[in-house]
Amino acid sequence: MATITKTPSSTWKAVVRKRGWPVTIKTFRTKRDAADWARSTEDEMVRGVYIHRAGAEKLLFDKGLERYSAEVSASKRPSTACGESRKAKALKKKFGAYSLAAISPCCRICSPSRSRSGAWG
Numbered sequence: 482m483a484t485i486t487k488t489p490s491s492t493w494k495a496v497v498r499k500r501g502w503p504v505t506i507k508t509f510r511t512k513r514d515a516a517d518w519a520r521s522t523e524d525e526m527v528r529g530v531y532i533h534r535a536g537a538e539k540l541l542f543d544k545g546l547e548r549y550s551a552e553v554s555a556s557k558r559p560s561t562a563c564g565e566s567r568k569a570k571a572l573k574k575k576f577g578a579y580s581l582a583a584i585s586p587c588c589r590i591c592s593p594s595r596s597r598s599g600a601w602g
Contacts, residue, residue, distance in 0.1 A: 502526050539580065542578075546577075
């Protein structure tokens with residue numbers, strides 16, 4: 482069940498509580514946006530396709546990539562770690578400012594000239 486309340490800062494807070502799912506909270510500028518989001522979130526929970534994205538919305542791609550480099554790449558062979566760091570630099574340049582939730586499989590990673598050959602860019 483969703484609860485929509487007005488905050489002291491004149492924004493609207495939607496709180497969705499559904500048994501078996503984490504409590505989900507999001508703030509909006511308009512009441513209509515809050516109600517639409519709450520309705521769609523409840524619908525996704527009922528259908529079993531809801532994905533909790535709060536952490537992914539806060540974490541930027543470049544921070545996640547830095548963490549991967551420090552924790553995972555560091556334990557790999559030096560030649561593999563070097564190759565991953567080169568690829569990470571190119572990816573960080575393109576997606577660094579995006580949140581992880583904003584990146585989807587349909588985002589173009591390869592440049593148009595190199596994508597035909599199948600090479601990574």
